[in-house]
Amino acid sequence: xxxIYTLIAIxxxxxxLSAQCIDDTHSPFKNQGWMSCNTSIGxxxxxxxxxxxQYDLGDVYVLDSLYIWNHNVWGExxxxxxxxxxxxxxxxxNWTSAGPFTIEKAPGSWKYQGTMGPSLNNAQAQYVVISVLxxxxxxxxxxGVGEFLFYLGEMVDVEDQEITELDWNISPxxxxxxxxxxxxxxxxxxxxxxxxSVGTKISDLPLPAGEKITIPVSDLQNGxxxxxxxxxxxTRSKSFVKVD
Numbered sequence: 567x568x569x570i571y572t573l574i575a576i577x578x579x580x581x582x583l584s585a586q587c588i589d590d591t592h593s594p595f596k597n598q599g600w601m602s603c604n605t606s607i608g609x610x611x612x613x614x615x616x617x618x619x620q621y622d623l624g625d626v627y628v629l630d631s632l633y634i635w636n637h638n639v640w641g642e643x644x645x646x647x648x649x650x651x652x653x654x655x656x657x658x659x660n661w662t663s664a665g666p667f668t669i670e671k672a673p674g675s676w677k678y679q680g681t682m683g684p685s686l687n688n689a690q691a692q693y694v695v696i697s698v699l700x701x702x703x704x705x706x707x708x709x710g711v712g713e714f715l716f717y718l719g720e721m722v723d724v725e726d727q728e729i730t731e732l733d734w735n736i737s738p739x740x741x742x743x744x745x746x747x748x749x750x751x752x753x754x755x756x757x758x759x760x761x762x763s764v765g766t767k768i769s770d771l772p773l774p775a776g777e778k779i780t781i782p783v784s785d786l787q788n789g790x791x792x793x794x795x796x797x798x799x800x801t802r803s804k805s806f807v808k809v810d
Contacts, residue, residue, distance in 0.1 A: 599637060601645070602698075603708040609695050610653045610661060612805055614763075614790070617698040617709040621716075626656050626692045628719030632683035635712030640674035644703030645710045649765025651699060651792075651803065652684070654691035662689065663803040666765035666792060671702045672712070680712070687801055690722050699765035736793060740807040746780045747793060753777075756796045761803075763790040783808050 600619070608618035637646035651665040667684045694716070698709045734749045749755065758771040760781075771781060771793075783791075786808045794803045 599635075599639075599710055599712040601637070601708055601710040608697060609658070609693075610651075610663075610697060612790070613651065613697040613699075619696045619714070621694040621696075621714075623692050623694070623716075623718070626690055626722040628722060629654065629686035629689045629691055629694070630717040630719050631685045633680055633715040633717070634669055634683040635678065635680035635715075636669055636672040637710030638672040638674055638678050638712050639710070642710075643672045643674045644701065645706050645708050646672050646702050647698050647700075647709055647711050648702045649699040651697045651765070652686070653695045653697070654686070654689055655693045656691055658693050661695075662691075663792075663805075664689075664801050665794065665803055666699055666761050666767075668765065683714075684801070687799060688719060699763065734795070734802070734804070736804050736806045740809045741783060742809055743784045744780050744782050745793075745806055746778055747774070747795075749774065749777050749779075749795070751777060754798050756798065757794075758796075759794045761792040761794060763792075765792075 602617040605615040605617055607613075607615060609620055610618075632652075637643060639645075647669050648671070649666045649668055651663060652667065653661045653663050655661045664684065664686065669683065670681045672678050696714065701709050734747070734753075736745050736747055739745070747758070755773050758773055758779075760768045760771055762768055768786075768791075772779070783806075788808055788810060790805055790807055792803050792805050794801070796802075
């Protein structure tokens, strides 16, 4: 059985919200969607001051995938989200990160039907936080989206929750010269990527021959970065800080 969870329960600050669903399309009207023009520290402090949304699904569900209608206002589609991070949790204490993910720009048209978002690979969560890393125009202060729609699997009994967090880390953190990525045992890694703080991919990293790989980062500017790894069953991210 599949469930659909749309833009209903949001906890954030300084938000203006009006959800919509016009058949399979979204109108180009400004008041029919979500818009934030004030950033703040959200439930995931390491994201810094960002535009963010938090969902409470009411119970723990298996998260299948995400469908997205971006900000579809004619002449303002640059305010639509371009890169996001997704953090999910069963208890609002232990969070798992996925992303960054790139979202297509809306055309500002009545015919806009949205786009399929990232797969969440059957993660288990009750709480989901979406943090906006960047928009399609760098010179705007607001970020908007028409709708986030979750496709959910079965509800998960608390006593039967699976532990899906993989044991991997980045050290040292902060770092000046190098980082060492330690991966779980027997992981079948597909890709390993480096992103900057606004979700732009900087490079595809080499896949390690073993469980550890050391990456030089001395040439990077100071700031926050994300390492994203994808295996056959997981897409996970961790951050590190580059300093002098």
